[in-house]
Amino acid sequence: MATQAKPILYGYFRSSCSWRVRTAFALKGIDYDQVPVNLVKDGGQQLTEQYKELNPMRQVPTVKIDGVTLSQSLAIIEYIEETRPSPPLLPASPQKRAQVRMICDLIVSGIQPLQNLYLLQKIGDEKVSWAQHFIIRGFEALEPILKQTAGKFCVGNEISMADVCLVPQVYNAERFKVDMSQFPTIKGLNETLLTLEAFKVSHPSCQPDTPEELRA
Numbered sequence: 001m002a003t004q005a006k007p008i009l010y011g012y013f014r015s016s017c018s019w020r021v022r023t024a025f026a027l028k029g030i031d032y033d034q035v036p037v038n039l040v041k042d043g044g045q046q047l048t049e050q051y052k053e054l055n056p057m058r059q060v061p062t063v064k065i066d067g068v069t070l071s072q073s074l075a076i077i078e079y080i081e082e083t084r085p086s087p088p089l090l091p092a093s094p095q096k097r098a099q100v101r102m103i104c105d106l107i108v109s110g111i112q113p114l115q116n117l118y119l120l121q122k123i124g125d126e127k128v129s130w131a132q133h134f135i136i137r138g139f140e141a142l143e144p145i146l147k148q149t150a151g152k153f154c155v156g157n158e159i160s161m162a163d164v165c166l167v168p169q170v171y172n173a174e175r176f177k178v179d180m181s182q183f184p185t186i187k188g189l190n191e192t193l194l195t196l197e198a199f200k201v202s203h204p205s206c207q208p209d210t211p212e213e214l215r216a
């Protein structure tokens with residue numbers, strides 16, 4: 001597909017939703033520019049009127065691509081998949097595609113929003129135990145699902161959107177000190193995935209806005 005300008009990703013180094021999109025770009029070999037949106041500095045740059053025009057939910061990521069401005073990481077990744085189909089991030093069979101989407105939704109709707117920055121700021125003092133609770137609750141469901149669906153990756157032996165969603169969620173779990181030894185399937189998949197170049201180059205430890213002390 002002929003594209004004029006490079007896509008622009010408005011994101012934050014350790015936003016798990018931004019990391020999903022960075023990984024999808026990396027897996028597809030798509031060159032893009034990054035504009036950092038610092039979620040904590042000055043009370044949060046995502047809350048400015050200027051950013052709200054790009055993303056009325058005042059969240060990251062936002063992507064400008066092919067003349068459209070898109071938010072919501074899965075909508076962005078589905079768009080990339082439809083316009084740049086190779087290599088595919090969805091399997092060929094409808095059953096496996098549905099399994100990939102089931103795993104994505106479990107993480108994207110069922111876990112991450114319950115531990116995101118905005119919500120935890122509202123929770124206050126109990127934020128760590130709150131985040132742990134919802135990550136553990138979600139992983140208790142995800143572990144037996146992945147036991148059924150996984151091969152080398154989340155669904156069979158082909159990398160998919162499910163893998164793109166899994167790794168950043170495990171990163172958040174570790175940030176909130178969830179004991180991952182209770183989830184051996186998730187833990188094993190995450191370890192395999194982190195060896196892949198696409199996850200390495202998109203990792204929060206090496207983004208343009210990663211603070212010096214958090215760089216690998």
Ligand SMILES: O=C(O)/C=C\C(=O)CC(=O)CC(=O)O
Pocket residue numbers: 014015016017039040112115116117118172
């Ligand atoms: O503490 C910070 O530096 C601010 C925000 C984040 O890392 C990102 C999130 O809280 C949401 C998420 O990606 O799950």
